[in-house]
Amino acid sequence: xxxxxxxxxxxxxxxxxxxxxxxxxxxxxxxxxxxxxxxxxxxxxxxxxxxxxxxxxxxxxxxxxxxxxxxxxxxxxxxxxxxxxxxxxxxxxxxxxxxxxxxxxxxxxxxxxxxxxxxxxxxxxxxxxxxxxxxxxxxxxxxxxxxxxxxxxxxxxxxxxxxxxxxxxxxxxxxxxxxxxxxxxxxxxxxxxxxxxxxxxxxxxxxxxxxxxxxxxxxxxxxxxxxxxxxxxxxxxxxxxxxxxxxxxxxxxxxxxxxxxxxxxxxxxxxxxxxxxxxxxxxxxxxxxxxxxxxxxxxxxxxxxxxxxxxxxxxxxxxxxxxxxxxxxxxxxxxxxxxxxxxxxxxxxxxxxxxxxxxxxxxxxxxxxxxxxxxxxxxxxxxxxxxxxxxxxxxxxxxxxxxxxxxxxxxxxxxxxxxxxxxxxxxxxxxxxxxxxxxxxxxxxxxxxxxxxxxxxxxxxxxxxxxxxxxxxxxxxxxxxxxxxxxxxxxxxxxxxxxxxxxxxxxxxxxxxxxxxxxxxxxxxxxxxxxxxxxxxxxxxxxxxxxxxxxxxxxxxxxxxxxxxxxxxxxxxxxxxxxxxxxxxxxxxxxxxxxxxxxxxxxxxxxxxxxxxxxxxxxxxxxxxxxxxxxxxxxxxxxxxxxxxxxxxxxxxxxxxxxxxxxxxxxxxxxxxxxxxxxxxxxxxxxxxxxxxxxxxxxxxxxxxxxxxxxxxxxxxxxxxxxxxxxxxxxxxxxxxxxxxxxxxxxxxxxxxxxxxxxxxxxxxxxxxxxxxxxxxxxxxxxxxxxxxxxxxxxxxxxxxxxxxxxxxxxxxxxxxxxxxxxx
Numbered sequence: 108x109x110x111x112x113x114x115x116x117x118x119x120x121x122x123x124x125x126x127x128x129x130x131x132x133x134x135x136x137x138x139x140x141x142x143x144x145x146x147x148x149x150x151x152x153x154x155x156x157x158x159x160x161x162x163x164x165x166x167x168x169x170x171x172x173x174x175x176x177x178x179x180x181x182x183x184x185x186x187x188x189x190x191x192x193x194x195x196x197x198x199x200x201x202x203x204x205x206x207x208x209x210x211x212x213x214x215x216x217x218x219x220x221x222x223x224x225x226x227x228x229x230x231x232x233x234x235x236x237x238x239x240x241x242x243x244x245x246x247x248x249x250x251x252x253x254x255x256x257x258x259x260x261x262x263x264x265x266x267x268x269x270x271x272x273x274x275x276x277x278x279x280x281x282x283x284x285x286x287x288x289x290x291x292x293x294x295x296x297x298x299x300x301x302x303x304x305x306x307x308x309x310x311x312x313x314x315x316x317x318x319x320x321x322x323x324x325x326x327x328x329x330x331x332x333x334x335x336x337x338x339x340x341x342x343x344x345x346x347x348x349x350x351x352x353x354x355x356x357x358x359x360x361x362x363x364x365x366x367x368x369x370x371x372x373x374x375x376x377x378x379x380x381x382x383x384x385x386x387x388x389x390x391x392x393x394x395x396x397x398x399x400x401x402x403x404x405x406x407x408x409x410x411x412x413x414x415x416x417x418x419x420x421x422x423x424x425x426x427x428x429x430x431x432x433x434x435x436x437x438x439x440x441x442x443x444x445x446x447x448x449x450x451x452x453x454x455x456x457x458x459x460x461x462x463x464x465x466x467x468x469x470x471x472x473x474x475x476x477x478x479x480x481x482x483x484x485x486x487x488x489x490x491x492x493x494x495x496x497x498x499x500x501x502x503x504x505x506x507x508x509x510x511x512x513x514x515x516x517x518x519x520x521x522x523x524x525x526x527x528x529x530x531x532x533x534x535x536x537x538x539x540x541x542x543x544x545x546x547x548x549x550x551x552x553x554x555x556x557x558x559x560x561x562x563x564x565x566x567x568x569x570x571x572x573x574x575x576x577x578x579x580x581x582x583x584x585x586x587x588x589x590x591x592x593x594x595x596x597x598x599x600x601x602x603x604x605x606x607x608x609x610x611x612x613x614x615x616x617x618x619x620x621x622x623x624x625x626x627x628x629x630x631x632x633x634x635x636x637x638x639x640x641x642x643x644x645x646x647x648x649x650x651x652x653x654x655x656x657x658x659x660x661x662x663x664x665x666x667x668x669x670x671x672x673x674x675x676x677x678x679x680x681x682x683x684x685x686x687x688x689x690x691x692x693x694x695x696x697x698x699x700x701x702x703x704x705x706x707x708x709x710x711x712x713x714x715x716x717x718x719x720x721x722x723x724x725x726x727x728x729x730x731x732x733x734x735x736x737x738x739x740x741x742x743x744x745x746x747x748x749x750x751x752x753x754x755x756x757x758x759x760x761x762x763x764x765x766x767x768x769x770x771x772x773x774x775x776x777x778x779x780x781x782x783x784x785x786x787x788x789x790x791x792x793x794x795x796x797x798x799x800x801x802x803x804x805x806x807x808x809x810x811x812x813x814x815x816x817x818x819x820x821x822x823x824x825x826x827x828x829x830x831x832x833x834x835x836x837x838x839x840x841x842x843x844x845x846x847x848x849x850x851x852x853x854x855x856x857x858x859x860x861x862x863x864x865x866x867x868x869x870x871x872x873x874x875x876x877x878x879x880x881x882x883x884x885x886x887x888x889x890x891x892x893x894x895x896x897x898x899x900x901x902x903x904x905x906x907x908x909x910x911x912x913x914x915x916x917x918x919x920x921x922x923x924x925x926x927x928x929x930x931x
Contacts, residue, residue, distance in 0.1 A: 111246060113321055115139050115184040116239040119272060125200070126151060128192050129168045132205035135184035141207045142170075142178050149174035150205065158195060164230050166200040169208065178207045185242050189235050190929050199930070201234035204246075235926070237272060237345070261304050263297060266327035267337055269344045277318035281348030283447040286310050288343050294330030296340070307340075310450045311457060311501070315485055370592075372605030379553060379578030381598035382564035386616040387551030387573045388609060391589045391602075392529035394536065394552070399509045403473040408466045415461065415471040418511035419452050425507060426452075429539060445539070451504045457482065472512040479505035499563065503537040530593050530600075532582050541566045551593040553600050555580050575600055626898040630661025634890075634904035636883075636912070643889040644901045645701075647869055651689060654696035656894050661901060664700040666817065666891020667762075667869040668693065670746065671709050680742055686749035694757035701758045703817065703867075703891075704750050705796065706775075707742055708732050708764040727831065732765025732796075733775050740778075747779050751788035759791050762817055766795040766802055772809060796869075798822035803851045806858035816859050817891070820870025820878075824848050842925035843872040849881065849919055849928070856886040867891055876903045877929065883909065884916030 115135055122128040133147030149170030153159065160166045170177070184205045191199040233242055244250040273281050289296045289307040296307030300322060305312040307326065318324060326344075328336050370376070430445040451457070457478055464474035479501065486498035509515070531544075531552035541563045544552075549572055557563055557576035567574040573595030585591075585602065592601040592612045601608065617624070634644045645666035646657035657665065673681045673689060681689075694702055709718075709731065718739065720730065736743035750761060763775045776793055783790065792814035797803060799822070806816070820843040825831055827848050830841040842848075852868070859866045867889030872878035874896040882890060883904065892900050915931055922928045 111183055111185070111243055113239045113243075115182065116187070116242055117185070118187045118237060118239060120186055120188055121190055122186075122188060122192050125154065125192060125194050128166075128186055128188065128200070128203050129154070129205070132168065132184050132186040132203050135186070136182060136205055136207050139182055139184065141180055141182035141184075146170050146174055146177040146207065149177065160194040160198045160200060163227065164191070164199060164201040164234060165204065166194050166198075166202070167204045167206055169206040175209060178209050180207075181209050182207050183246070185246070187234060187236075187242070189926060202230070202242075259299070259302070261297070262299065262325060263295065263327035263329040263333070265329065265333045265337055266325050267341050268323060268325050269341060271318055271320065271322050271324060271344065273320060273347060276320045276322065277313060277316070277348075280447050282313040283310055283450040284343065284348040285313060285340065286450055288339055289336065291339070292328075292330070292332045292336035294328040294333040294336045296326065296328045296336055299325045299327070306456070309454050309456055310447070311454045311482055315482075370601050370604055370608045370611075372608060373592075373601040374603035375601075377553070377578055377582055377600040377602070379575035379582075379598045379600065381596055382557075382576045383567040383572060383574035384596040385551070385571065385573030385619065386595070386612055387530050387593040388612055388616065389528055389530050389550045389591065391532055391585050391587060391591050392527075393583075393585075393587055394531040394533040394540075399506055399513060399515050401470070401472040401476055401509065401513060404470045405468050406465075406470045408468070411465045411469075411471040411474075412462060414512060415465065415475065418471070418475075418508050419458075421511045422504070422507045423449055423452055429542060445542075448500060448504050448538075451501055452508070472509060475508055475512060476505070479508075499535065499557070500538060503539055506537070507539070530591055532585055534580075534583060536563045538563050538566060541570075544570065544572060546570050546572055551575075551595060553578050553582055553593060555582055623898075626902040629905070630898040630901060632661075632901070632905070633663070634901040636904060637906070637908040638910055640909040642883050642887075642904050643867075644897055644904065645867075645889060645891045646894050646897055647891050648693070648894070651692045651696060653894065654693040657897070658697055658700070660894050660897040662697075662700070662894070662897045665693075665697060665702040666867050666889055668702060668704045670705060670707055674707060674709060674742075680745075683745040683749050683752075686746055687752045690749055690753035690759075691756050694753055694759065697757065699757050701760065703760045703762050703794070705762045705764055706733065706750075707736055707746055709735055727825070733763045733771055734765060737774060743778065744782060747782040748786060751783055751786050751791070754788060754791050760814065761791055761793045762796060763793070764796045764819075765798065765822075766809075767799045768801060769805060769808055772812060776812070796822075797855050799826045800851065803855050806855045807861070810858045810862040810864050813864065815865050815867065816855055817867045817869050817889075818852055818855060818887075820848065820852070820868055820872040823851060823870065827851055842929075843870060844875075844878060844881065844919065844928040845925040846920060846922050846928065849885075849916075852882070852887070853885050853916075853920060860886060865889065874900065876900065877915075877931070879903060880907060880912045881916045881919050881928075883907075884912035884914070 117131065117135060120128075120131060122131055129150050130147060133142070133150050136142045137144055137147065150168045153169060153171050156171075159168045186203040186205070188201050188203065191201045192203075194200040229245065233245055236242065240250055271277055277285070285298075286308055298305050298307050298313060298316065298318075300316040300318050303316050305316045307313070307328075316324075326337060326340055330336075426445050426449045430449070460478040460481075461471070461474045464477060465471055469477075483498045483502050483505070486501060528548050528550050530550050533552065533554050535554050535556040536552065544567075551573035552567070553575040554563070555578055564574060564576055573593055575593060575595060575598050578598075578600065582600070590603055590609075592604050592609065593599075594601075594612075604612070634642045636642070643663050644661075645664040646653075646660065646662035647667040647669070648654050648657050648665055649669045649672040654665065668690075670686075673686060690704065720735075730738055736746075747761075750759065753759065761779060763772070766772050766775070772795060779793060782788075794813045794815035794817060795802065795809065796819045797806070797816050798819035802809065803823075810816070824841050824843045824845065828841055828845060856866045865888040866886070868882050868887050869891035871893075873882060873887075873890040874892040876899070879890055879892075879900050880903070890900060890904075918931055919928045922931075
């Protein structure tokens, strides 16, 4: 019988293609010493001549018989894909059992798989389980004994054991999430990996434990609220500690499936590690950062301590701004990198060691540098490359604080501001450097050090910048301005390519961007389904610059103008004239396309310091949205006046947020009408945001009075499921495709249809292709999406039939949970 252990099973994966799935399961066999890397290619090649899909969600990829010499020893590996991956048209695999068989030792496994095939309930269990022992038992007939960690004297009395399922272990972001949750409680909290113990409230302490994917750890606590703390942490670990899927990094499968390109005339080829896919063609430009080093100087401990605190405060402010900027450009997952950076600055041990050195008579800068360098060296010693790579993050934070302590700024080649787009060459790039790169001028980059799982590589993928890492020190001697081609998918940098090679590279570049380019070219074409049904695709925007981008992106209007941008980040509210000018400029930028202006939506997660709003125990259930406008007519009336004045310049609608009752609507509409009459302004359509369940339940009544509904799926999801969409443990469950949320949307659309009113959606669900299909199938007439998604969603609608989308919507409403909907 073939043996199989936890290391040969990978749970909760989400490969985009069959090829990617085979690559992943093949690598498990490689890591286990069963096959050579060449056999993975053989497994891919077999798919071209045979179908390895057994049925009922199970596939058994294996190599060609003539390549059995590439098998070191017989073995199997299992890849679990809960959402499924298309194996062949009409075939969805959720359990991929990779087989390397030198003879017939695997026959018993196949027999057991055949029995599993007929048990749909068991297949469902195995496709979703978070315990690898369930899969081992199904394949071998024997359940491995659970091996609890032995209790040690260092454990607190209350504890739980857990297996870390994060794909890259307890790296910076999930570790920071763990620490943030732990800090909410008074109890002392520890986490243990084997015999190594870490403080659960200190990020560096956790990172130094080197907790990898699949590691069993013990979390223990003592104190008044220890039970509650452990319960929260156990649930957080189960939910993945807020980890999100990263943009996919290149794999050898991408190399195999991409068009083969062999340069004919290049002066030199440099090989590195593929980090971010894509081809870049351009001149070399060196990006140099001179690390700050300080010599020790004596100083007054009190003054040095105050200087140190000021530097920490300034660095936290920097990271807060960086977090906001990266979140806007690349999404919350990438922005969380800088939340983790901020947590380094809160590490009690790091700060205590620095202060201790200061009080020994050393300068603040030297003390901080010494404490940081010691911990950077410790992280570099970890065997897991992802965790060891966090040394670069800590060093990045260390340099930031040193800048504020010394007043020195590293000498950096101004590549980001160059007028000539270029390929950057660097020893390494700090995550904060990478986050500030402009993709318009930075065509790609190649670093001497670093790895494909570094935060630098992750950010590059999110920005769409082709990248190579780990190319070696020789790249630093490449001449400035030298012509080059960088292939981020293969990890190759070609120097001084010939004209024919450059031409061929441009062809490949065009092929890679072909679909995106088709979408871009057709971005102004209406989103009309294959059966000739029109769906409007408009944009969510926040300012004049967004309006210009939306118009250029092909948006057919604005489904949501967030006006709070005018009120945030300032010392006082904008007056009527300032608002009028901004609204007018936005209307003109959209060139007579319809615009829906949402009145001020502040409260909940959006605070305005100058309003001095009282602290609320439940801000999302408190004075926010239209409720705040009622409380502050000095804000509401000038805004309505500005909107009505701007309406003279183009088609405008007014939308009120957080309408929960008929009384809310009636009060808001009466105030607006009074303002309109005072100005003698034209009548404009007035609608409401549907984002709370009460509005859905009253939709039949509201539909008789409003001009339209716009569903905010983000808030509707959190209020329907009673899950804060920003909660570290619950955010992953707050999925807008949950059948409960979809039922709310369907009810709203039904009520609107009865009164001949239209429904739009301006939440995140509209920007998702599956979400767009379900919404259109339900009868939503307008999809208001993020600006980068406009062309993609329009192309998706044009490639779909309303009949098919209606069928998807019907099936989605019959599903039991979000996972089943996603599987559609």
